[in-house]
Amino acid sequence: MMRDALEQLILWLAPERRKKWAQAMAAEISATGNGREAIAFALSCVIACCRFRLELNISSAKTGSNIVKDRFVVSTFTAGVVAGLIGLAYLLVSGAPLTMVIVNGAAIVVGILLVPSLRVAARATDSAVTATALIGAFILFGTAIFGYAIEDASRWLLIGPFFIQTSLILLPLIAICFARIQSFRTTLAVFVAAFAMAAQPDRAMAAMLFVAVAIVAMMRSNRLTISAAAFSTMTFAATLVLPDRLPAVPFVDFILWSAFDIGLWVGLALWAGCLLLVCPIAFVPKGERTVLHYVFASCWLTLIAAAAMGAYPTPIVGYGASAIIGYFLSLVFLQTGPQGCLAGSDAQTNLSERDETIPPLRNNAATLAV
Amino acid sequence: MSMRKTRAPSKATKQALIALLNAPGSLHGYEIMQITGINPGTLYPMLARLEDQAMLASQWQDSSVDGRPPRHMYSLTEAGRILAKSLLNEDRRATNQPLRAKPA
Numbered sequence: 001m002m003r004d005a006l007e008q009l010i011l012w013l014a015p016e017r018r019k020k021w022a023q024a025m026a027a028e029i030s031a032t033g034n035g036r037e038a039i040a041f042a043l044s045c046v047i048a049c050c051r052f053r054l055e056l057n058i059s060s061a062k063t064g065s066n067i068v069k070d071r072f073v074v075s076t077f078t079a080g081v082v083a084g085l086i087g088l089a090y091l092l093v094s095g096a097p098l099t100m101v102i103v104n105g106a107a108i109v110v111g112i113l114l115v116p117s118l119r120v121a122a123r124a125t126d127s128a129v130t131a132t133a134l135i136g137a138f139i140l141f142g143t144a145i146f147g148y149a150i151e152d153a154s155r156w157l158l159i160g161p162f163f164i165q166t167s168l169i170l171l172p173l174i175a176i177c178f179a180r181i182q183s184f185r186t187t188l189a190v191f192v193a194a195f196a197m198a199a200q201p202d203r204a205m206a207a208m209l210f211v212a213v214a215i216v217a218m219m220r221s222n223r224l225t226i227s228a229a230a231f232s233t234m235t236f237a238a239t240l241v242l243p244d245r246l247p248a249v250p251f252v253d254f255i256l257w258s259a260f261d262i263g264l265w266v267g268l269a270l271w272a273g274c275l276l277l278v279c280p281i282a283f284v285p286k287g288e289r290t291v292l293h294y295v296f297a298s299c300w301l302t303l304i305a306a307a308a309m310g311a312y313p314t315p316i317v318g319y320g321a322s323a324i325i326g327y328f329l330s331l332v333f334l335q336t337g338p339q340g341c342l343a344g345s346d347a348q349t350n351l352s353e354r355d356e357t358i359p360p361l362r363n364n365a366a367t368l369a370v
Numbered sequence: 371m372s373m374r375k376t377r378a379p380s381k382a383t384k385q386a387l388i389a390l391l392n393a394p395g396s397l398h399g400y401e402i403m404q405i406t407g408i409n410p411g412t413l414y415p416m417l418a419r420l421e422d423q424a425m426l427a428s429q430w431q432d433s434s435v436d437g438r439p440p441r442h443m444y445s446l447t448e449a450g451r452i453l454a455k456s457l458l459n460e461d462r463r464a465t466n467q468p469l470r471a472k473p474a
Contacts, residue, residue, distance in 0.1 A: 021414050027439040
């Protein structure tokens with residue numbers, strides 16, 4: 001009687017995909033008789049079915065790489081939170097305006113709130129990915145033409161009190177979309193975005209697109225990726241030639257070096273916080289890494305390098321919070337299969353006293369650049 | 371899209387593969403359990419994975435006893451035999467390796 005009940009339990013527990021194995025176990029139980037040995041065998045088979053069920057719940061695709069991917073997503077999320085907190089700590093220690101601290105703190109909260117959208121993003125279809133790339137590219141183009149300009153740099157959209165540096169939000173998404181799908185349309189998006197970076201002009205973001213697209217071209221070499229890489233190389237070169245007159249802003253630009261003036265540990269912590277954003281790739285075994293992992297990591301690494309070399313914000317302490325939001329957004333797009341990388345965005349709140357040399361965006365107490 | 375990482379088979383997997391390699395014909399689950407001592411809770415998920423990886427073939431075989439359901443029989447595929455042989459050779463090499471004197 002007990003043996004029959006266990007057989008029924010086994011057949012009920014096993015997921016559809018493993019039904020054959022449940023039937024095999026039931027057949028073995030029938031063949032082993034009614035003794036204690038058969039009951040022990042049956043109980044152990046119940047455990048086997050529980051493992052089949054667990055396997056189903058851990059990963060709907062039942063592949064090891066999905067578990068790895070989850071580990072990558074978890075580590076990306078953790079890195080974003082920790083790096084954001086390090087950025088906040090820097091702002092407090094360095095005596096930055098309270099508004100900046102509030103905006104950065106709020107960004108971490110917003111980023112965490114984005115996490116539930118992981119499930120939705122995971123269902124993104126190829127056409128949705130393509131549409132994201134194209135819409136993003138044309139917004140960047142629109143920003144270059146109609147956006148808010150400071151010292152000939154047209155990088156911002158003014159929405160209410162917020163100055164939004166669109167490239168910091170959208171360019172990494174375009175890079176991710178291109179890493180996922182190399183079609184005519186996503187290549188067109190890369191061309192438009194690269195042109196927009198040259199037109200804005202923005203060296204850091206142009207460099208980011210160049211590196212990301214070059215990685216895609218190296219790992220998935222074809223006519224489309226090579227042409228995209230060639231064009232983004234040209235536009236990046238153009239930004240190097242075009243003048244960038246935006247002055248460095250306190251608490252934002254060159255802080256990877258100036259933080260050491262506050263203290264050795266402050267400088268080291270800031271570097272550690274920035275590099276933490278790139279670390280999640282280390283949680284993916286080398287054989288499991290895809291072009292998306294590399295694009296994700298390279299986007300953030302390029303932003304850090306730009307912040308170290310020029311007057312560009314770090315991903316964790318920008319003019320405010322966009323970089324942090326961008327990072328969490330990239331986490332959302334990572335879940336769509338591969339990786340996303342949302343480049344750092346800057347948000348800035350007002351900075352100390354007004355200075356004629358500092359552009360209004362970076363100075364206005366009432367504005368928050370996101 | 372990506373290369374799959376290959377992991378070294380577990381001790382239980384080795385035992386099951388070698389048992390199937392040495393068997394004159396196909397084996398059913400209970401027999402594998404008796405030969406290797408692996409409990410069914412581990413054995414069946416492992417066999418399922420081996421079949422997913424095309425290392426194992428399975429087929430239903432009518433029971434010789436009337437009234438009993440057919441049994442599920444397992445045998446190695448060609449890929450499974452190659453893997454099992456390499457594991458067996460590995461074990462033999464490890465066993466035959468002479469002990470080295472400790473460096474002074």
